Amino acid sequence: MDKTISFKLNGEAVSITTDPLRRLLDVLREDFKCHGVKEGCSEGECGACSVLLNGEMVTPCLIPLGAADGQEVVTVEGITATEKGDIIVQAFADGGAVQCGFCIPGMVVAAYYLLSRNPNPTEDEIRLGISGNLCRCTGYDLIVESIKLAASRGGDIWKK
Amino acid sequence: MEKVMCYIPKTLNEALEIRNKEDVIVLAGGSDLMVSHKRTIGLTPKFDKSVMIIRNLPEIRKIYMDGSECHIGAACTSREIAESPLVPWHVRQAASRMGAIGLRNSATIGGNIANASPKGDTPGPLYLLDARVKIASTDGVREELVSDFIIKFRTIDLKPNEMITEVILPLSEDDFDYVFWHKVGTRKANAISKVTLSQAVKFASDGTVCDYRASATATGSKTNRSRDVENIIIGKRIAPELIEEVIAAFDGIISPRAMPEFRRESCRRSIRRFLTEAEKRRIEGCRDKVIDTYDGYYVPCAPVCRLS
Ligand SMILES: Cc1cc2nc3c(=O)[nH]c(=O)nc-3n(C[C@H](O)[C@H](O)[C@H](O)COP(=O)(O)OP(=O)(O)OC[C@H]3O[C@@H](n4cnc5c(N)ncnc54)[C@H](O)[C@@H]3O)c2cc1C
Ligand code: FES
Ligand code: FES
Numbered sequence: 001m002d003k004t005i006s007f008k009l010n011g012e013a014v015s016i017t018t019d020p021l022r023r024l025l026d027v028l029r030e031d032f033k034c035h036g037v038k039e040g041c042s043e044g045e046c047g048a049c050s051v052l053l054n055g056e057m058v059t060p061c062l063i064p065l066g067a068a069d070g071q072e073v074v075t076v077e078g079i080t081a082t083e084k085g086d087i088i089v090q091a092f093a094d095g096g097a098v099q100c101g102f103c104i105p106g107m108v109v110a111a112y113y114l115l116s117r118n119p120n121p122t123e124d125e126i127r128l129g130i131s132g133n134l135c136r137c138t139g140y141d142l143i144v145e146s147i148k149l150a151a152s153r154g155g156d157i158w159k160k
Numbered sequence: 161m162e163k164v165m166c167y168i169p170k171t172l173n174e175a176l177e178i179r180n181k182e183d184v185i186v187l188a189g190g191s192d193l194m195v196s197h198k199r200t201i202g203l204t205p206k207f208d209k210s211v212m213i214i215r216n217l218p219e220i221r222k223i224y225m226d227g228s229e230c231h232i233g234a235a236c237t238s239r240e241i242a243e244s245p246l247v248p249w250h251v252r253q254a255a256s257r258m259g260a261i262g263l264r265n266s267a268t269i270g271g272n273i274a275n276a277s278p279k280g281d282t283p284g285p286l287y288l289l290d291a292r293v294k295i296a297s298t299d300g301v302r303e304e305l306v307s308d309f310i311i312k313f314r315t316i317d318l319k320p321n322e323m324i325t326e327v328i329l330p331l332s333e334d335d336f337d338y339v340f341w342h343k344v345g346t347r348k349a350n351a352i353s354k355v356t357l358s359q360a361v362k363f364a365s366d367g368t369v370c371d372y373r374a375s376a377t378a379t380g381s382k383t384n385r386s387r388d389v390e391n392i393i394i395g396k397r398i399a400p401e402l403i404e405e406v407i408a409a410f411d412g413i414i415s416p417r418a419m420p421e422f423r424r425e426s427c428r429r430s431i432r433r434f435l436t437e438a439e440k441r442r443i444e445g446c447r448d449k450v451i452d453t454y455d456g457y458y459v460p461c462a463p464v465c466r467l468s
Contacts, residue, residue, distance in 0.1 A: 001165050020166040021211060022204045023194070030202075043195045044263055045350055056239070056265040062194040063266065064187065064205075066168045067215045110261070131349035132260025 007068045009034075010078030020066030025049050027065045028075060036076035036105040040134070047133030048102060050109040051075045057113040059132075076105040079112045087154045088112060088147075095146030099137035106133045111147045119158030120151060165210035172219040172296070175212060175323065180298040183320040184212040188235050189266035191259070192275045220270070220325050223247060230329040231294075234270025241269060248332035249450075250285035250358050253341040257281065260349035270324040276310045276382070279353050283310060284377040285341065286327065287385045288358045294326035303328065313381040333449060336360040336371065338438040340451045344426055353378045355416070355423045357430035361438050369393050374406075374431060379414035379423050386413045398439035407431050 006015035009032060016031055028034040028051065037060065040048035044062045051060050052074040053067075060073075079085035088111050091097075098104050107130060114121060114129030121129060126147045127140070135143065151158065167184060169175040178184060185207055187193050197205035214220065220233040223244045230246050241247050242256035242264065258267055258281045272282045273293060285291075286306040293309050295302050298321065306327070309317050318324070333339045340359040345351025355378045362371040372393050375385035389409040393402055407428045416423035430453070437451045 001163050003166065003168075019163050019204055020168065020213075021164070021207065026202055026204070039201055042198060042201060044191055044259070044266075047260070047262055050262055053265070056237075057262050058265045059262040062189075062191050062263075064166070064190060064194065064211070064213060066166050066211075066213045067187075067190065069168050069213075069216075071216065113261070128348075129261065132262045 003066070005065055005069045007070060008072040010074055010081070016065075018065065020069070021064045024051075024060035024063040024065050024068055024073070028060060028073070034075040034077050036080075038102055038105055040102070040106075045134070046103070047106040047110065047130075050106040050113075050133065052079075052109065052113065057109060076108050079109060084112060084115070084154060084157060087157065088115075088150045091146045091150035091153060092143070095142055095149050097138065097143045097146035103133060103135040103137075107135070107143055111150060114147070115151055115154065115158045119154070119156075121147070123148070164207050167210065167212040169212065169214070169217065172217050172325065175214055175217060176296060176298050176321075178212055179323055180321045182210055184210045186274075186323055187211050187213050188215055188268040188271040189237065190215070191263055191267045192271060214323070215268075228330070230332065232269055232327045232329070234324040234326060235268050238264035238267045238269075238272075248285070248289055248329050249339055250288055250333070250341050250360070251282060251291075251329065254281040254285050254343075254356070254358075257343050257345075257351075263350070269327055273306060273310065273327070274316055274318065274324060276312075276314050276316050278313060278380060278382050279378045280383075281343065281353060281356065281377065283383040284356050284358045284375045286329075287375040287383045288360060288373050289329050289331040292328045292330070293324050294328060295322050296325045297322040301325070307383070307385065310382050333360070336362045337447075337449065338434070338441060338451050339449055340430065340434040342430055342453050354419070355379055355426045357427060357434075359431070359434045361435070363442055367442065368395055368397050370395075372406075372435075374410060374434075376410075376414055376427050379416045379427065381415070384410075384414045386410070389413060393435070398435050400436075403432055403435045406435065 002017050003020045004017045028037045038048040040046035042061050044059045049059050049061045054072050088108050110130045110133050126144050167178050220235040222233045223246050224231050238255040238258045242252050272280045291306045292303045338361050343356040344354040357376050359374045364370040372390050377383050392406050
């Protein structure tokens with residue numbers, strides 16, 4: 001049965017009348033055209049679909065739309081529109097972190113979530129921070145290096 | 161396909177009223193239900209009954225102390241639990257190693273208990289610490305030990321109009337001298353437990369054991385713990401022969417199906433390691449509470465596969 005679900009998406013109030021049991025992932029991609037939210041495994045294992053729900057990183061392939069009612073969702077599109085997001089994207093490009101690119105939106109969300117909570121992570125903390133994000137191309141090292149680069153380039157910005 | 165109803169109550173009372181009127185599927189984090197009901201890419205999961213989403217109910221999303229007991233709301237996520245200084249150590253350990261970061265922001269403790277999987281991570285510590293679930297319905301509230309509430313594989317003692325609202329922990333690491341928690345998984349993130357041991361011990365002033373507990377997950381159809389096994393060592397001083405007696409008795413209460421010898425051997429080693437090290441630290445007067453496994457401790461001892 002359809003319902004009207006209202007939430008904040010990338011800072012803007014939105015609402016949609018649809019089946020609240022649809023996966024948040026599908027609604028973000030199909031109805032709100034947030035195509036940076038990728039579907040890899042469909043079961044919470046790969047992190048390609050990662051978004052922030054009330055500031056916490058989650059996998060919307062496991063979340064029904066109804067769980068976002070009255071809440072706040074930020075996708076990679078919202079993150080990359082900020083100064084912090086821009087620093088991560090630049091660092092990923094300069095650091096050679098990207099091969100096929102499929103995992104990268106999820107990696108950017110994971111990097112943003114990590115650096116926002118821990119502006120100065122150690123290598124182990126970075127690896128832990130992206131441990132829920134699978135990459136089949138890069139072998140992770142250059143992604144880890146790029147997150148270090150984003151941490152040092154951003155400096156105090158991450159403490160805001 | 162006929163669409164089922166989806167309720168999104170704003171308060172616990174509203175949720176209990178809905179549950180009283182209709183046998184709805186309670187969905188908290190969704191990390192079990194969305195996987196078990198998933199269809200293919202782009203399709204809405206298929207539920208055969210109405211669903212009620214309780215993820216954001218404020219009444220069951222808080223952690224607080226009542227006297228010396230820690231209360232964890234049923235919809236608290238693994239991250240919230242892992243990061244709360246109020247939560248007993250064993251439970252924090254288990255919560256901090258569930259899934260990966262994204263999952264820990266969805267998976268709830270109520271869902272982990274109600275899912276009643278013998279591989280679930282939180283029941284081990286909850287059995288160890290005599291945790292209780294608080295269960296509510298429009299008829300009132302009741303409490304039950306988690307170890308009684310989980311009847312067996314995927315079976316819990318919950319009536320159709322009831323919901324778990326809290327998990328209550330009467331004990332913490334402060335009640336013990338030494339503690340142990342070790343999860344054997346295939347990798348650090350997103351690893352479902354191969355076997356997990358939780359243990360705790362307390363000594364009397366004369367050096368005898370006054371409390372010892374051990375629980376194991378992924379070693380049978382539900383989490384294993386036995387007061388009879390623990391009683392073998394209570395009132396006595398730890399000695400190698402006594403440890404072997406405990407190990408043999410513990411071996412008798414577990415019934416792992418897949419890779420049984422690996423799981424049995426992991427339990428034996430965990431118990432031997434913990435009790436030996438606890439006695440050593442007691443004698444030395446070492447107050448370092450957490451006893452870890454050491455590197456290379458878990459040498460897999462699954463049977464060798466032969467090609468012939
Ligand atoms: C990628 C991935 C990795 C995982 N890793 C682990 C792991 O390492 N360790 C582990 O233990 N589990 C793991 N799980 C399983 C799952 O995340 C946990 O069992 C989690 O705690 C379930 O909680 P939930 O709120 O998401 O459950 P839901 O899917 O919302 O619900 C699960 C069950 O509990 C019932 N339920 C939920 N809340 C209540 C309530 N308050 N009252 C009554 N019934 C209720 C539901 O009706 C349902 O039957 C993993 C799952 C995935 C997808
Ligand atoms: S598609 Fe969501 S975690 Fe893989
Ligand atoms: S760059 Fe291809 S999956 Fe990561």
